[in-house]
Each structure stands twice: as structure tokens, then as C-alpha cells.
Amino acid sequence: MSDRILNADLAGKIMSAEEAANFINNGDNVGTSGFTGAGYPKAMPKAIAAKAKVAHSRGEDFTINLFTGASTGDDADGVLAEANAINFRTPYNSDRTLRNQFNAGEALYSDIHLSHLGQQVVQGFFGPMQVAILEVVKINEDGTVVPSSAVGNNVEYAQYADKIILEVNSWQSAELEGMHDIYEPEQLWDRTPIPITNVGDRIGETFQRIDTSKVVAVIETNEADRNSPFKEPDEVSKKIAENFLQFLEDEVAAGRLSYDNYVMQSGVGNVPNAVMAGLLNSKFENITAYTEVIQDGMLDLIDAGKMTMASATSFALSPEAAERMNEKADFYRKHIILRPQAISNHPEVIRRVGLIASNGLIEADVFGNVNSTNVSGGKVMNGIGGSGDFTRNAYISSFVTPSVAKGGAISAIVPHASHIDHTEHDAMVFVSEYGYADLRGLAPRQRAERMIAIAHPDYRAQLEEYVERGLAAGGHTPVHLPTAFEFHTRLAETGSMLKQQDALVEN
């Protein structure tokens, strides 16, 4: 018996993914592990995709409705999308093929807050769930399982689904055992407080209890997560990070933060990496993170003794950082907790710990409304993810963004956001390479001034003209609806949001 599968009953259910695919039927609701390219099942998606292709070649319908934690990898969303095997998908997707299907109306996507989905599934918003597929590191003798590099919605899916398929992935480090904190959500109308008062509080168990009688198949795999190499932050990212750190310093100076109580939430990417590099050389100490994803920069902060605790639901480490984590797992286990996403992203705990949220965006308007999901109003990119969970409940919510994209053809700050995922009531501070705009306590007309000040200089005159038109139209919020989307329509018509005459003046 494998040293990863210690339960005799479940060892008796080992089979190939192809055999296990017999348990998946056309139209099934399938819930899987996986969050931000970590911890998703590697074998079953390929087997389901193959089954779909065979069915389609026979002229038969075959699609599933796929529920995950968040994004997966090419070998999950990717292969399923290529096989046209996904009818419906939620929440969060970063796979390009599948995204194109959403935008073409060939697959359906419902963009749900990460903290909400588990509850909604269990409450039956989507009907029954036929199968849960979970990647695990290990099956214990008593039939409990050790999740892999993400926890996601594993608890809810295993509880709610009729059948469970386990993928035991020996590529995943056995050293992950002990990092998880599996807390089972209580019944909706019988809930008590979630007893986390400090980021590092453990409130559950290091393993997941499952109803082993529901397990119909166990698959053995040895395949890597979708880890991507670490990229050195570019100059713009460094400048944004510098402005973000200045904002933190100014909060300390104003008495609204101190050097030893910064609770971080951070999106993933170049700017957050640059922020974390900056924090290494800052006066901040005892930093904690109550966030979704553990990224490279957090390991650096932990190594340097700057960060004492990081709570998340998933890893998104470069291969080098993953190796480092495994080598020093004993050490990191004292500083890292992986929780179910219902807990890592829970409004109750987010509000309680007083965190400073920091997320990216597609565009924001001059009044501080944020588009995180739909390019030019309609083309979905990835989804809202956890940005709403954190932004809505943070002590201070911030957004970080380069002022322009596509070589200057797209301004991140627009007159009117073409889709709105975070409203003016929630977004407080915006940071670009030109500074930060603190919108707290301001009326919309005041907000516009501050937002324009951090826009790219090439776009400031155009934005000012828009606000002038809005002011002339009258109203608390100086919008001018007939030209609200002129940046977007110009982009569609000319390939740039920049007015031709402005470009000429520049030249």
C-alpha cells in the first residue's frame, strides 16, 4: 500500500481516472478542489474531457457544471474547455480558452464572491451536486484526508456531493500536513461566532473528515501545480509599491496605523511582490497577512522575521519558493495556516482583524468605482475572486494599478467604469506610479480631483474635461451620461482611449 493511502477500504477503490470517469454523467454538477492554480485535480479533468470528446464524436451531449475554489490550470479548466465539456462554471477562471467561451456565449459563467459560494452550494442554490473531486496529499488510516496546496471549498463540496473522488498527488509535498486548519462551517440558522481573533488562531483540525462511504474512486497522480516562475518587479511596479508604502507611512503619521499592527491582504502579481520587497526594508514589524494566497514575497518576509503569521487558503509560489517551503516546512508551519476559503475570506473575520486590503483592477472611474472583471463592460477577464470579500470589509481598502496599459492606449482611470464590481462606498485609496489618491470622506467632485492627479498625465486633460461636463450638467456626482463611455468607444474605434488631438499636441 502506498504510504499516501493508509486506509484499506479506500485503497481498495484505487482505479484509473478513465475508469473513475464512469461516475461522471452528462449534466452533472461537479465540485473540485483547486484555488489559484494550486491543489486542483490533475487526472480527472483530462479523463472527463476525453469522455466528452468521445460523446461529442458520437453526436451526444456531454458537459458538466464545474464548481471549484478559484482558478485551476491548463490540465483542468484548459483541457475541459478545449473538449467543450463545460456548460457552466463558477467562481473565478483564468483559463483563456474557457474565458473565450464565456465571451462567445458558448459556456455560462456566474461570477460569485469566493466567500459565498460554499454556502450557496450547500443551501441548494445550484441544485444537487453529483460528484466532488478533491486532490489530497494523503489518506489517513481512519479515512480522513490531508488537503494539498489549497483548501478552497473542499469541505462544502465533500459534504454536499453524492459521490467523492479523491486524487492522491504524490508530487505535493507530504510536509504540507499540519499547515491546514479545517473548520467545518455550521448550519446556516445555527451559527456561532467564528472564534478567530488573531490571524494565527487555529480553530479546526489539520485534516478533513469525509464520509468515506461516499468515496467511489481513488486516483494516484504525480503532477505539478500550475506554478509560475517569479518575475522581478518592473520599474512601474516598484514606483507603485513605493507610493503604497508611503501611504502606509502616512497612516502611521496620522495615528491610524502603527508599525506593529499592519494586517495585510494582498492580491497576487508584480505590484504586491514589489510591495513585499519594500516592506523588507521598512519600519513595519510583526506584519501579519489575512489573505487568500501565500506568495513568494510572504516567505521572504517570514524568513526576515518581518511577518509573523500568514493565513490563506492556497499557495501561489514559484517553483524555487515551493522548494524552499518544503525544505523548511517545519519552520514555515509555525507561520502559515491554510484555511477553507469560506474562512480565509469571511467578512466576519476580515472586519474583525482590521486589515488593509490591496487589490488590482481593470479600471476605476474618477469617482472611485472599480471594474475588476469585464473589459470594456462586457468581455470578462477572470472574475471578482475575493476582491469583494476583502474590499467590502477591510479597515482600509486600497487598489493598486499602473496608470496605463497597452503602451498608453488604455487608461486605468476612466470617466465612468464600464462595469462596476466595487463601489465608491467601498473603495478608499487608489495607488498608481504617480502617487496615491485618498478618497476617504470626500464627496464625488472632490474624489475626481484626486483620482485625476494619479492618472497618466496624457489623460488628465481628457478626464478634467469630462468632469467639467459633469459639473455643468449639475448633480452631486458630476457624471455626463452621453459621454460617460467615450474612452471606451474611442478605444473600440481607434485602438486608443487617447483623443487624436491630444496625441498631436504631445508630438
Add this chain to the structure above:
Amino acid sequence: MSDRILNADLAGKIMSAEEAANFINNGDNVGTSGFTGAGYPKAMPKAIAAKAKVAHSRGEDFTINLFTGASTGDDADGVLAEANAINFRTPYNSDRTLRNQFNAGEALYSDIHLSHLGQQVVQGFFGPMQVAILEVVKINEDGTVVPSSAVGNNVEYAQYADKIILEVNSWQSAELEGMHDIYEPEQLWDRTPIPITNVGDRIGETFQRIDTSKVVAVIETNEADRNSPFKEPDEVSKKIAENFLQFLEDEVAAGRLSYDNYVMQSGVGNVPNAVMAGLLNSKFENITAYTEVIQDGMLDLIDAGKMTMASATSFALSPEAAERMNEKADFYRKHIILRPQAISNHPEVIRRVGLIASNGLIEADVFGNVNSTNVSGGKVMNGIGGSGDFTRNAYISSFVTPSVAKGGAISAIVPHASHIDHTEHDAMVFVSEYGYADLRGLAPRQRAERMIAIAHPDYRAQLEEYVERGLAAGGHTPVHLPTAFEFHTRLAETGSMLKQQDALVEN
């Protein structure tokens, strides 16, 4: 000594409001009691307004920055606005004069979630607060105070302000004593769970502790709250209520609700009144309300034994209901709790108790984004109030609205909401007199079909045409930016959102 002012020290500080106005200076941040026209100070606003007028007549600047719980009355916001005495105001205002000043840019307004403001004030987002003015029912011998018909942000303002002025209003029933549950919010970085697990849990004291050394004046008043008479629901409201109750019944049928666990949150107005009248004759029992405001219909439900507990931060009763409440105060005290708005609207508790939120709106778009605040994008009406606190954290969030306003010239369902306060990620169910649209788990193109089905028949073709253009443009969300605001621009140009040819076809 008055039987309402039992503390000798504070009795020594009794003075006229005119005298007390000396403690208010130009540019002060002033925090007052008051929520939904209840419990606001009645004397000081007039005195401050008079002081401002004198100053202005001398050519001197005199304005204050006014922080409340929510809306007040003509004798507070109204008189101050008329005297041009308000520079900045937050959160929520329903006074017409002041609203006009916001829209003209003569006064500044920041539209903040009701659950957030207290924390933001205490954390210093607005700088120091010079004065807190609280209406109370009574000052106890030990210097503690009994709040009046609203709690609002009284705790935070009294804690944070340099000076406190108390208005002891003998118009307010002494029987209010015992209904309050005053829980002091903990320091931001030292918080423990809020120990409410059931709507009726009391976690604080029936009185408010204040630092009596900060009290600079005590004013005696005898003036009524802005109570408005109860209006019988009209036919459209009754039909909307019927559809809302059908939605509840369908949730029970689907196993997502049972007849004895409906936790209600409800906005104020005609439709909620009609819903509560309908609940009187429904199968629902043991209804509880975790909401902002106690309204007439809730007393009826309590009287009928249908509602066991109502938790709120304020009363909005008709004069008749208020009289009934006072007559049977002993009885109602067992079924009603008034909490600070930081607790009545707290995401933590809202999420925990699994409530069904139901709020009004200005307009919603076919994708389920909601405008609650700005007419035609820019003209602010009242503000977001607590609708975001509840919508974002409800078990199920719903919005109720007549399909049209202004005799059909305005459709409540539009192609693209001209301002967005609640996003597609939060809004789940919409109810009009034509039925309900359940958007849960749907992709935007599916949502549009359901929303159009509950729009007014005169507008359905126009809305369908818009979505067709969006689908032709391609994209996950079928928007068509060049015509996204055509309903609003047509309204501005012709006085109606309805296309002329549609109107002609009708005739």
C-alpha cells in the same frame, strides 16, 4: 430637579440651546444622535442655524460638518440647510433642501455605509470631532444616559468627541428605557466576536455610559420626532408584496427556507408594509427581524404572535403606532431591541443569522446591478443607508420595486444602471408587480431574460433590443456601451424613457 435629569452635576449644566451654541464653532465636526427621523436633537440644530445666520449676516463664515446616524428631520437637517450652515454631511440624508445643496455643489456629502461610519470616525478618518449632541430620554443618577428613539452612532460620537451636549426630550416616552442594548465596540486591533447568535440576544446594557466630565451643556426639550402617518399600501405595492411572499413560499418548497426560520431585514415604505400585512395571513411563524428600523407592520406581527423578536437601531412608527407602543411598552420590551447601528448593521451578525434582505431601489439594470442613490447617474436622492450592509451579507438579498415611476415615464429596469451601489455579485432576487426574477447562479445573458420578464410590458421590447445589441457586440456581459444610457438620455431629452414609436404603437 426634573425626573428626567437625576444627576446633580449634569443638572447644574442645564442651559438654553442658544447658550449651548456657544460651544459650537465654525468648521467643527459635530456628531449627533438621530436615525430615520427618530432620536435626533431638536433644539441645538435650530440654535446652531440661528448662530450661523447671524455670522453670515456679518459676512463671517460659519458652517459645521455634520455626522449623524442617518436621516433626521426638518428641525435638524432642514433648519441647518436653510441657514447654509452645513459644509459637509454624512451618512444618509432625506432632507430636500440639503439634498439640493449637495446636487448644486453647495454642500459636500460622503455616502458611507451605515455600519462603517462609527469606526471610521473613531479611527480618525475625518479628524477630531469637537462636539457630540445626543438626544436622550433620561440622565440617570450615576450620569449614565438612556438613549431615545434611536441609538445610531451615539456610542462612538460620545466616546470620540471632545465635548458632549445632551438634549433631554420629555416628549420621548420614558417607557423606552429597557429597550436599548448598548454594546461598546472594541478597539480595532483587539476585537473579539460579537456574541449575538440569535436575533434577540442582549449583549450590552440598557443605558449608555458617557464621560460626564465632557458634558458642557444639558438642554431640556419637549418636541416630537419626524413621525409620519401610516399610509395604506396601494394596489401595486400589494401586488409586489404578493410576489415577494410567493418567492418566500417557493424557497420553502425548494427546501432553502422553512416556515419557522425566516429572518427578515426590510427597508421602510409602502411595499414592506404590504409584505408585513401579507405575512400576517401566511404560514410563516416565529419570524424575527434583524434590521435597521422598527416600523408599524412589525408591531402588528408582534401583536399577532407571528414575530417573536425585532432587532433594530431606530423606530419609524406612525403617531398611532407610537402611542400603541408606549401603552404596551412592557409587552413590546420583550420583543424589541434597539442596538447601536454598528451592531444592527454589522456584517458579522448579518452573515451569521442568515437573513433575507429586502430593499427598495431607484433603478436596476438587466444584469442585476442596482442604483440606490443617484437619479440619472448624478442627482443624489438619500444615500445608500444600510442597504449595502444587508445586501452584501444576507443569506438571500432581494430588491422590491414598482416596474415604473412618474406615470410610466421612468422604467425601474434599465439597460445599464446609471450609478451602481449594489453589484451583480450581491443582488440575487428582484421583485416587481409583474413577478420575481431569481438571478442566483445565472450568467449575465440569462439574468437579462429574467429581469426583462418583470419589467413593465411597455419597456420590454426596448430592453430586449438593447440586449440584442449587446449580444451582437459580443462578450460575457451583453452590454452595448454606445447606447447603454439611452433610457436616461431619452428621459432628459423627451421627459420619458419610452421611445416615441413605442408610445405610438401603443396608441
